[in-house]
Amino acid sequence: MHIIDQPRTGRAGTSTQGITLTPTPGDQDLFVAWRLGVWPNFYPDTKFPQGAGNPSLSPTDVPPALNQFFRQMTVNTGPSDRTVITAGVAALFAEIGPAVLLTHSASGILGWVTATLTPNVRAIYAYEPTDYAFPSNALPAPIGTGAAQITPKPLSPSDFQKLTKIPIRIQYSDHIPSTSSPYVRVQTWINRVAMGKLMVAAINKKGGNASILHLPDLGIHGNTHFSFADVNNVQIADILSRWLDQHGLDRY
Amino acid sequence: MHIIDQPRTGRAGTSTQGITLTPTPGDQDLFVAWRLGVWPNFYPDTKFPQGAGNPSLSPTDVPPALNQFFRQMTVNTGPSDRTVITAGVAALFAEIGPAVLLTHSASGILGWVTATLTPNVRAIYAYEPTDYAFPSNALPAPIGTGAAQITPKPLSPSDFQKLTKIPIRIQYSDHIPSTSSPYVRVQTWINRVAMGKLMVAAINKKGGNASILHLPDLGIHGNTHFSFADVNNVQIADILSRWLDQHGLDRY
CATH class of the missing domain: 3.40.50.1820 (Alpha/Beta hydrolase fold, catalytic domain)
Structure with missing residues (x-):
């Protein structure tokens, strides 16, 4: 089995084309878009890892599974090119x-x-x-x-x-x-x-x-x-x- | 065993600080720095993967193992901060x-x-x-x-x-x-x-x-x-x- 890191992201981040990376907060938006729930509440029947509880709005209080989840995102290191x-x-x-x-x-x-x-x-x-x-x-x-x-x-x-x-x-x-x-x-x-x-x-x-x-x-x-x-x-x-x-x- | 992707690189690429990435060719330099040989020749006794042969100066002719090796490098997606x-x-x-x-x-x-x-x-x-x-x-x-x-x-x-x-x-x-x-x-x-x-x-x-x-x-x-x-x-x-x-x- 191969797990693919697409060119210009993750462990395949080297690109021949430059880019400027501007950090953009998106956690609350993605929580909804990815159907974990409606921020800050998980759907009551969520299959998101147990113990996740409800995230506080304070980043330091975000429960461990959700914390890890947000951190596993990464960025494009070059222009997105299909x-x-x-x-x-x-x-x-x-x-x-x-x-x-x-x-x-x-x-x-x-x-x-x-x-x-x-x-x-x-x-x-x-x-x-x-x-x-x-x-x-x-x-x-x-x-x-x-x-x-x-x-x-x-x-x-x-x-x-x-x-x-x-x-x-x-x-x-x-x-x-x-x-x-x-x-x-x-x-x-x-x-x-x-x-x-x-x-x-x-x-x-x-x-x-x-x-x-x-x-x-x-x-x-x-x-x-x-x-x-x-x-x-x-x-x-x-x-x-x-x-x-x-x-x-x-x-x- | 945990294999660490350091913050701001690889699969841990999301950063709260921006950066501008400017591609900089470095393959030939790193070939020497990492003691594969003196570009374009491997050291005769190298333990670098067999079949690698001598890399041509043409990228399309670089042998597969060396090709993969160069591609496994990735970039810092935020300012380097120890x-x-x-x-x-x-x-x-x-x-x-x-x-x-x-x-x-x-x-x-x-x-x-x-x-x-x-x-x-x-x-x-x-x-x-x-x-x-x-x-x-x-x-x-x-x-x-x-x-x-x-x-x-x-x-x-x-x-x-x-x-x-x-x-x-x-x-x-x-x-x-x-x-x-x-x-x-x-x-x-x-x-x-x-x-x-x-x-x-x-x-x-x-x-x-x-x-x-x-x-x-x-x-x-x-x-x-x-x-x-x-x-x-x-x-x-x-x-x-x-x-x-x-x-x-x-x-x-």
Whole structure:
């Protein structure tokens, strides 16, 4: 298993292009966007690590798990460039051979694009992707308005066709209301789910094998945007294992 | 085992202080400084991963191991601040309890300082530290001249005393000539070894337990600044294991 640090972030931070980093507080915003709760309160059924309690507004009183969570974020050390990242990941797949690509959140779109660059991406399991790909000649209308609006990302029709050749699963956690939310960062997820359904339909219409899983539909409640790191992460991993097994992907 | 990403680098890149990152080519310089060889030629007996061959001056022709090696470097995402890092590492030791601290290269000085901040650092194994600590009231003269000069780093006498209470090992790899080098980046190592001997003597004079190991003295040749990542890394790990065993440190 390879855990990817994308070019220009984390342990792959060296870049040939400069950047000025300006610290920008975002913890409270992301607490809502990543569906831990509505700051400063966790959702009562949250699967965020136990003992986290309610964060105080005083940074020194933030409980340990949440403290660590905020600290595990890192920054981009060069200009964000989708082409650089997807070329890098495709190069990795060229080296390691056929494998399953797991994506999360903003790396969702990178996964869709990477699968168009190399046949070694044999499946994609996308946890809560933020963006969704469509043939450039069949783009749906944007969904939502303002800051919560989700726009479809175009691929050439021939590239989109490649997404119909591999199993694709999109998985969402809990606390995405079915209709609307007063919180723009949650409304965004409602719109993403709607756009995800359109993408899955577009793939399957062309003979593909894509599906969506909502954890609450399995009776699993309280998971955040990071289900694989929540307290029930073994249960979450088992879901992936079963899907890999069903598709004959759990072998070397 | 914990592998530390220091605050403001790697996966701990979020900082409350901004910085402007300006890419600066340094591969050829570091090839010499880290004693892989004299660019573009490896030392003939190098323990750098096999198949690395001689790097071409064309980046696209750099052999895979060297290519990966250069890419594993990352950048500082905030101002370098020894206080922030050592406070962070001391906080980690407060959390995990008594443990052995391994340092490498520029983190050497961070290890000496961290051991003054927490009694949980029960030993230090320092791979090729770049800087050396002394009591502020007994500083030796700088060693060497110009860019190769090594200056002693002062600790308060009471802090230095703490370094006499724990086992300390400093280990150097190969290709540090005994007298002088025409390459300033290699001469620096000659000066560091000389300063290291003074530090070890200063610790032991006060009743401490510090020692220096040169790998060639064990008949192990060709190791780089990164012996633990060279092709004989198991052999290198065994040396650490034996030292831990000798000091009763290889247990929970």
